[in-house]
Amino acid sequence: MPIPSADFKRALKQLSEKEKEALLLRAARRDAELYDTLCFELLPDVDAATVYEQASDQIHELFAVGATGRLLNRSLTKALSKTVKEVARARRITKDKRLEIDLNLYALRHIFENYTGQFESPYAGFFTATARLAARTTQLVQKNLHEDLWLEYKADLDDFLTQLHARSKSRSLKFELPRELVLAD
Numbered sequence: 001m002p003i004p005s006a007d008f009k010r011a012l013k014q015l016s017e018k019e020k021e022a023l024l025l026r027a028a029r030r031d032a033e034l035y036d037t038l039c040f041e042l043l044p045d046v047d048a049a050t051v052y053e054q055a056s057d058q059i060h061e062l063f064a065v066g067a068t069g070r071l072l073n074r075s076l077t078k079a080l081s082k083t084v085k086e087v088a089r090a091r092r093i094t095k096d097k098r099l100e101i102d103l104n105l106y107a108l109r110h111i112f113e114n115y116t117g118q119f120e121s122p123y124a125g126f127f128t129a130t131a132r133l134a135a136r137t138t139q140l141v142q143k144n145l146h147e148d149l150w151l152e153y154k155a156d157l158d159d160f161l162t163q164l165h166a167r168s169k170s171r172s173l174k175f176e177l178p179r180e181l182v183l184a185d
Helices: 006-014 017-030 032-042 048-066 072-094 097-114 116-120 125-144 147-166 168-172
Strands: none
Touching: 017 032, 032 072, 048 072, 048 097, 072 097, 072 116, 072 125, 097 116, 097 125, 097 147, 116 125, 125 147, 125 168, 147 168
């Protein structure tokens, strides 16, 4: 990402309000994420809950439309990959790490409610991607949230991790999957 130079900043200050507005509108039309970020920062009715709702609807749509076809395991892996990108996009828009955790948990709940049968597929891609998402979410909770908030996420995360560890494929993972969310004493 380029860093604005001093000359650029000076030139920007010399623009009139009308020219600045035109420049900003042109940039927002070209970049959807910039538009969403500006909406989040400028509009009073667009808040983190609105972004969560839009992202969760998008995640649901990714699995509903993307998880079809003859190679369901591959389709689910692609849908999960797009889901991770959608969660990252929502985090970049709001700069809210708790929102990222909540969206990850939403995706994990959706997977565990609807697609656990695909964990037994001979192809391990979907299982591995789901295990990575669960491990990353556990790390995010421990790293970014205050310990008092961990209890809010502990039951869900422990349930997901227990279900993943119960599968035979969990022993062949190339990374360490935590057993549970460990609370500090």
